[in-house]
Amino acid sequence: MKILVVLPRFPYPLTKGDKLRAYHQIEELSKHHQIYLFCVSHKKVPQDDIDALQPFCKDIKVVKLNRLACYKNVIANWFASKSLQMGYWNTAHSKLRYKQFEKKVQPDIVYNQMVRTMPLVARSKYPKVMDFQDALSLNAERSMDYSRGFWRYILHFEFKMLRSSEYNAFSIFDGLTIISEYDSEAIPHKKSRTIKIIPNGVDLNFFNRERLVPNKTSVSHDLLFCGNLSYDPNINAVAYLINEIMPLVWQRRPQTTLLIAGTSPKAKVKRLSQHKNITLTGWMEDIRQAYTSAKVFVAPMQIGSGLQNKLLEAMAMQLPCITTSISNQALNAEHGKEIIIADDRQTFADQIIALLDNPSLADTIAQNGNRFVADHHQWADTVAILDQFLTEKAQQRL
Numbered sequence: 001m002k003i004l005v006v007l008p009r010f011p012y013p014l015t016k017g018d019k020l021r022a023y024h025q026i027e028e029l030s031k032h033h034q035i036y037l038f039c040v041s042h043k044k045v046p047q048d049d050i051d052a053l054q055p056f057c058k059d060i061k062v063v064k065l066n067r068l069a070c071y072k073n074v075i076a077n078w079f080a081s082k083s084l085q086m087g088y089w090n091t092a093h094s095k096l097r098y099k100q101f102e103k104k105v106q107p108d109i110v111y112n113q114m115v116r117t118m119p120l121v122a123r124s125k126y127p128k129v130m131d132f133q134d135a136l137s138l139n140a141e142r143s144m145d146y147s148r149g150f151w152r153y154i155l156h157f158e159f160k161m162l163r164s165s166e167y168n169a170f171s172i173f174d175g176l177t178i179i180s181e182y183d184s185e186a187i188p189h190k191k192s193r194t195i196k197i198i199p200n201g202v203d204l205n206f207f208n209r210e211r212l213v214p215n216k217t218s219v220s221h222d223l224l225f226c227g228n229l230s231y232d233p234n235i236n237a238v239a240y241l242i243n244e245i246m247p248l249v250w251q252r253r254p255q256t257t258l259l260i261a262g263t264s265p266k267a268k269v270k271r272l273s274q275h276k277n278i279t280l281t282g283w284m285e286d287i288r289q290a291y292t293s294a295k296v297f298v299a300p301m302q303i304g305s306g307l308q309n310k311l312l313e314a315m316a317m318q319l320p321c322i323t324t325s326i327s328n329q330a331l332n333a334e335h336g337k338e339i340i341i342a343d344d345r346q347t348f349a350d351q352i353i354a355l356l357d358n359p360s361l362a363d364t365i366a367q368n369g370n371r372f373v374a375d376h377h378q379w380a381d382t383v384a385i386l387d388q389f390l391t392e393k394a395q396q397r398l
Contacts (some may be wrong), residue, residue, distance in 0.1 A: 001394060002058075003029060004105050006098070006112035006121055007039035008089050011061060013384055015263045016228055017309050021179075021200055022113055023053075026086045028383035029390075030056035036105045036157040038119075040065050040094045064096045065089070083115065083161040084154075085136075090119035096160045102126070111395040115165045122172050127394050129175040131198070134306025134330070135186040137162035139233070142326075146236055163188075170194075175393040177386065179306045180330035186305070198386045200307045201379030205317035212288060221259040221279065222356055224294035224311055224319070226287060231266035233304030240345075241300050242272045248349035250277070253356065261290040292315035296362065298349055299323040306330055308356070310375050315339075315369035320362040322351050338372040340365060 008186060011022035037053060037060045045062050053060060069082035069091045077087030082226070097121045102110070110128040112121045115136060119127055140159040147155055166187050169176060177196045178184045184195045188293055205211075227234040238260060249256050260273055261281045273280035284290055289298070301323065305332040314321050315338075322340040323331075333339040342348035355362040 001033045001108045001362050001391065002036065002105060003033050003390065004034065004038060004102060004107035004110045004126075005035045006117050007118040008114055010039050010041050010053075012052045016231070017263070017306065018113060020309055021131075021133060024201060024379045025272040025383050026056050026205070028379055028388060032387060034058045036101075036107065037061070038098055038101050038132075039063070040089055040117075042067060042070065048224040058312075061097065061101045063094045065091060065094060069093065077156075081161065083165050084158055086116055086119060086161075086165060089116040094219075095120060109390055111390060115162065115169065118165060118172065119245060127174045127321045127396070128172075129177060129393050130169055130173045130176040130391055132166065132169070132176060132183070132187070132195070132374060134179050135166070135183040136305070137166055138166050138183065138186040139303070139305040143232060143252070146303055147234045163244070174396065175235060175389060177389065180332075182329040183305055196389045198389075199377060199382045200312065201307060201377045201382045202309070202316045202373050204316055204374060204378060205293070207288065207313050209281065209288075209292060209318050212292060219293060219295060221257045221294045222296065223256065223258045223352065224261065224290055224297050224314075224343070224347060225258070225299065226261040226290050227299075227308075228258070229269045234262070235266055235268055236303055237299065238269050239297060240302055242275070242278070243349045244345040245298075245352070246275075246277075247299060248345060249352050253353055256352075256356065259290060259294055261287065268328060287313070288317065289328075291319055294319065296352060298348075298352065299327055300342075301327045310371050311339075315373045316364075318370050320355050320365035320368045321369060322348065322355070333369065337367070339369045 005026060007022050010017060011019040014020045014023055029035055035057045037057045040063045042065045044064060070088045073087035074084050074091055077084055083200055107126055110126050137159055140155050140162055142157045144152055166260050167189055169187055170191050172209050177198045179200055180199055184192055198257045245336060260279045261284050263283045263327050265282050266278060291314055298320040299308060299311055308327045311321055311323060322342055325341055325343050328341055335341040340351045342351045
């Protein structure tokens with residue numbers, strides 16, 4: 001089967017959740033199908049990044065977006081009462097290049113990621129399935145609670161427009177997928193139960209503590225938070241962790257150290273990380289070094305949607321994890337057995353100290369968490385569900 005995959009970003013390097021999901025889905029699907037990749041990018045994609053996808057794709061087309069055209073579309077969508085981010089990715093140039101590529105490929109099915117790419121594929125005559133990934137409208141709605149002034153107004157506008165676009169997707173696509181049942185339920189449509197749940201996975205061969213060489217496994221920090229540090233939900237989590245949780249921890253355990261690792265740290269993250277017990281690394285060539293250097297993984301997420309890949313990776317690396325109910329809604333691990341849930345700063349601080357002071361409890365949570373991801377979140381298993389769904393939708397049009 002020829003699958004035309006359409007993405008709003010080139011899926012390499014694996015610095016964002018949508019890239020990670022797309023990359024591993026392409027890799028697994030390529031074992032049984034011919035993959036043709038079309039993606040737009042606001043910057044030039046290095047040849048080395050393209051080479052990383054070549055083994056899995058029959059053909060790759062990357063269209064570089066003109067930022068001026070993107071911003072004009074954002075403004076046009078504002079006045080047309082349409083999603084601003086959908087406007088950013090929807091230029092006349094990218095639409096033309098997509099039509100040309102689709103005509104060349106003549107796919108058996110089109111599989112596009114996120115509502116951002118809806119305008120590109122909406123008029124395609126071929127069977128098409130869209131991956132919501134997660135409920136972007138839910139993400140915007142949650143972000144409103146932590147925003148003020150004009151930015152809050154913008155987020156409210158975007159929330160309404162994304163919700164409308166998510167609703168319209170049911171009449172445009174032959175099938176829809178999403179990362180979790182919780183995100184599916186966040187899209188208020190009478191057919192929301194028809195959305196196929198395709199969880200994210202984790203590469204257990206790569207994220208495997210035992211396979212690292214000894215000099216990469218020395219513990220140097222008590223706590224770890226990692227992620228894309230230019231992403232608002234992660235910036236918010238870092239601020240909450242440093243400003244609200246850590247002072248309570250340091251009152252009782254002043255020697256506690258924190259490592260913050262991840263790509264593209266914004267100025268706010270750098271400013272917050274000035275404490276003598278905090279280390280900020282920024283980009284790490286091998287993120288496993290961060291996981292193996294800490295005793296406990298913390299993810300105090302207050303906003304966002306979807307499934308936190310950082311939790312899957314930490315659990316795979318046999319780290320005990322503490323997070324919030326917001327993050328666990330998609331993961332659905334068992335509190336007190338496979339993960340620790342804390343929804344206020346005092347409880348979060350108490351749980352940090354409990355795990356640091358009780359290595360036996362920490363090890364039990366870590367081992368149970370590792371078994372949980374092995375049982376429920378392996379890429380081969382999750383993409384097998386997607387493979388069957390795409391095949392069914394392609395055959396329905398025959």
